[in-house]
Amino acid sequence: MALSRESSPAALFEPPSSPPPLPSDYSRKRSRSPTLHDHSQGSSSSDAFLFSSDDAPEGVENYEIPNRKKRQYVGTWWAHEDKPARSPKRTPRPRAKKKLSRNNDSGVWLSSESSDDSAIERLAAAPRPVLFGSVPRAQNPPTEQDNAAGHASANEKIQACLENGIESVDLSAMHLGSISDELIQPLAQLIRNPRVGAEVPKEDSYQSFTPSLKIFLSQNGLRAVPMSLWNLENLSVLSLRNNKLEEIPPAIANLKNLTELNLAGNKLRWLPWELLRLVAPSGKLTCLNVTPNRFFQGGKFSGTLEFSDDSQEMVKKLSDFREALDDPEQAASREQIAWSIRLYETLLKRMETRDPAPTPRHECPAWKREPVYITSTPVARMDFDGSLQRNSPVPPSRASRDVSILPAAGAGHTPAMELANLPNKTRVPSLFELSLRAAAGTSSPHTLRNFFSDESSPKLVVRGLEEMERALNAGGRICSVCSKPYIQPGAEWVEYWHYADTLFCGAEDSFLPFLRRACSLGCAAAVNGGEVQQ
Numbered sequence: 001m002a003l004s005r006e007s008s009p010a011a012l013f014e015p016p017s018s019p020p021p022l023p024s025d026y027s028r029k030r031s032r033s034p035t036l037h038d039h040s041q042g043s044s045s046s047d048a049f050l051f052s053s054d055d056a057p058e059g060v061e062n063y064e065i066p067n068r069k070k071r072q073y074v075g076t077w078w079a080h081e082d083k084p085a086r087s088p089k090r091t092p093r094p095r096a097k098k099k100l101s102r103n104n105d106s107g108v109w110l111s112s113e114s115s116d117d118s119a120i121e122r123l124a125a126a127p128r129p130v131l132f133g134s135v136p137r138a139q140n141p142p143t144e145q146d147n148a149a150g151h152a153s154a155n156e157k158i159q160a161c162l163e164n165g166i167e168s169v170d171l172s173a174m175h176l177g178s179i180s181d182e183l184i185q186p187l188a189q190l191i192r193n194p195r196v197g198a199e200v201p202k203e204d205s206y207q208s209f210t211p212s213l214k215i216f217l218s219q220n221g222l223r224a225v226p227m228s229l230w231n232l233e234n235l236s237v238l239s240l241r242n243n244k245l246e247e248i249p250p251a252i253a254n255l256k257n258l259t260e261l262n263l264a265g266n267k268l269r270w271l272p273w274e275l276l277r278l279v280a281p282s283g284k285l286t287c288l289n290v291t292p293n294r295f296f297q298g299g300k301f302s303g304t305l306e307f308s309d310d311s312q313e314m315v316k317k318l319s320d321f322r323e324a325l326d327d328p329e330q331a332a333s334r335e336q337i338a339w340s341i342r343l344y345e346t347l348l349k350r351m352e353t354r355d356p357a358p359t360p361r362h363e364c365p366a367w368k369r370e371p372v373y374i375t376s377t378p379v380a381r382m383d384f385d386g387s388l389q390r391n392s393p394v395p396p397s398r399a400s401r402d403v404s405i406l407p408a409a410g411a412g413h414t415p416a417m418e419l420a421n422l423p424n425k426t427r428v429p430s431l432f433e434l435s436l437r438a439a440a441g442t443s444s445p446h447t448l449r450n451f452f453s454d455e456s457s458p459k460l461v462v463r464g465l466e467e468m469e470r471a472l473n474a475g476g477r478i479c480s481v482c483s484k485p486y487i488q489p490g491a492e493w494v495e496y497w498h499y500a501d502t503l504f505c506g507a508e509d510s511f512l513p514f515l516r517r518a519c520s521l522g523c524a525a526a527v528n529g530g531e532v533q534q
């Protein structure tokens, strides 16, 4: 007589075909990056730590009881909240209409659309504990001793990465007050670890040895970053979050493979204009986090940051803005409305003229992907020695924090419009400028300044050599118009650009300032705004 499966003794003692599923709590803990935990101590903006309580009625011997769950609390034990740290079960969020919102605690702008969840999860899964976190707080500057110890352990980490072909280098919160070129330079030689196993590799298992470097330098109190970092061609992810950087050099344009960049929580007043070369349509940078920083405040967006895919709706919105512009009651926000009109006009034009090829689902349409030029500040005009020309506005890079750098009135202002009637605009460099360029090209430009160290040295030469040092330390300067190297800029201004979709930002920071320099007034006068040459 055949026994049914239930009554068969063999079936009763048969082991299950697969291990029982882990409790949901367990799998959640496992998914948490171990490095996140490592760095939670001493880091001012990492996640609140999680602890569990043993005050449940069961004794220690009862730990074996199945389904017993320890109580979990967030934060310190003396001020715990009596609620679970996270919901054990996550229900997928319903797909909502695209609306950008700001999470005030994170210091990061993220879209609330469900399609962006994948990006968030991807970021969370990557081993970078402090890329995102709460708004940075003031830190005590690292002492020299801390710095030396930090350098030593950073060097160890880098050597381990080089040794094992690890592409993700986490140097976050290591008290690195400064970083030397010697520390970063070896990373240029890193090659991806070849995955060699016992089996013969299949055709599709071959991969390039070229690494996709990820470097995390957040929470170190850095005031400057060595040039060697801007020369790492294979860098794909860079986090400089929560440092003390006041400027990002134009050399960032060298990082052509950069896909994610975090500059939040620094002291930046502008972004380098060259950063625009790294974003769409030609660049690969798709995730850029820049808030909070101390940016020059430009205009603000009027209304909500929503752009319909329906051109009729966009036309309607545009006519509403135009009506509001003529409304005397809204006179106070005229400038704001003008910026919004400029933005909508450009987006609508792109929408109508671009190839209407269907955009793959979850992908941002091409017309939204590229940044939109809005306006610029008046052009600061410099003489050959760097002194300001008569009636020139203050260059934004020299303005003190108290001086506000205001955009020219009316959206759409360009240097070409402003400099059209200027009589003396040339592209020919001065003899002094040519001498500085020649000096910068010598084998030891940094020693030249030593020849002019006494009191009687001509001030003009000393100032020129100091400017040359600054230019060299920033990785050299290339004119943003003619792409020729220069030392002393002839013109400088700030351009305000809006990034419609791929940059996660809110209405407050929807127009970002980009500092732009040109080698001469002739070059500046050729800028119509809105073009980013490669």
Ligand SMILES: [Zn+2]
Residues within 6 Å of the ligand: 479, 480, 481, 482, 483, 484, 518, 519, 520, 523
């Ligand atoms: Zn030029």
